[in-house]
Amino acid sequence: MFSVMSKILKEDLPKAALILLIFSIICGLLYTLAVTGISQLLFPDKANGSIVEVNGKKYGSELLAQQFNDEKHMWGRIMNVDTKTFTDKDGSPVMYASPSNLTPAGETKQKDKGELKEDEKQMKELVADRVAMIRKANPEQTDKKVPVDLVTCSGSGLDPGISVAAAEYQIPRLVKTTGKSEAELRKIVDKYTVHKFLGIFGEEYVNVLKVNLALEGILK
Template sequence: MNTLKAVTGKALLCFLIFTVITGLLYPAVVTGISKTLFPYQAGGSLFEAGGKTYSALLGQEYKEMDHMWGRIMNVDTGSMTDDEGNPLMYGWASNKTPAGEELESLIAERVERIREAHPDQAGEPIPVDLVTCSGSGLDPEISVAAAEYQIGRLAEHTGRSEEEIGEIIDKYTTGRFLGVFGEARVNVLKVNLALDGVLED
């Protein structure tokens, strides 16, 4: 019985020690380091434009001809509300199989819409990220190819030159991590805020 009590006591002590280390000390240290070294990223990549606060990590849905279009978004604003009754938005992956007819039909509809909006790109392949969803359903970025595909439409509907649009795209393009990993990508939200004149372009 004494042996059982001793073993149980040691187990509980180990449990408490590791709870404090992994549940309190480690998160506190990592959070402190990240806020010190990477305050912008640790704070949710928030920035202000036009008197509003945005996160560069969350995609925004744009369908207007004078705005850049991002990835297809799966969002719901009617199922959940906060304590004051205001609607909350959340996104999710499409969960549709590539082998299914439903996904094939959706992509065909998206391709048709893209083609109609970009007659200047007739015959050119559509970048895949313009007609498919991301894993999160809220991807804030698209490939450089997808951004450049839209330059003609944006120039026509914003009154800016294609060179101006290209410069804005370049400004809000993030290169490969360490110059090697991943692909260059364009933040759609920042490009559109710049096109609206509320973010420095």
């Protein structure tokens, strides 16, 4: 038994350690450097987070939603925003969004007036409140249905885009609050609409951050 252990320690262990070191260097260092270098060379914008930067100022990532709720901006999807849990190094609150895990089925242990509520009922109440909020902000569209993506959270809680229908729904309000014509607004929406990949895969969506930066004159 002792001789077997001694052989392992003297012969097999150094070999195993050498193999571990070699593959750690190849997979952990060389591969990482190669992938990072190639991505920085071929896709520098995407490799660095798809940051929207104008004249040296960074306005956020085009892949992450930001919350807009004033009348002069286009609104994105509903966000569950938490500004109390996280702070930066200076102690200032950092906005953090999370998805809603409510589903039309099942039961949640969240209580309301001492009674358990079903997810379906709670969702209906939340959506009703959101519909009322959207209709109040867009009184010109009271005769039209509110697009579903304006009253529901995305899976990530940080979806950067809305449907073309949801963007179109807000145009009458933006005509009134921004002073831009309907044609100007439609041109902006069209410019920042992301189309289906190869015209087949995925869905068209409007990037809300870019539209709002265009409304402010930051993006052209």
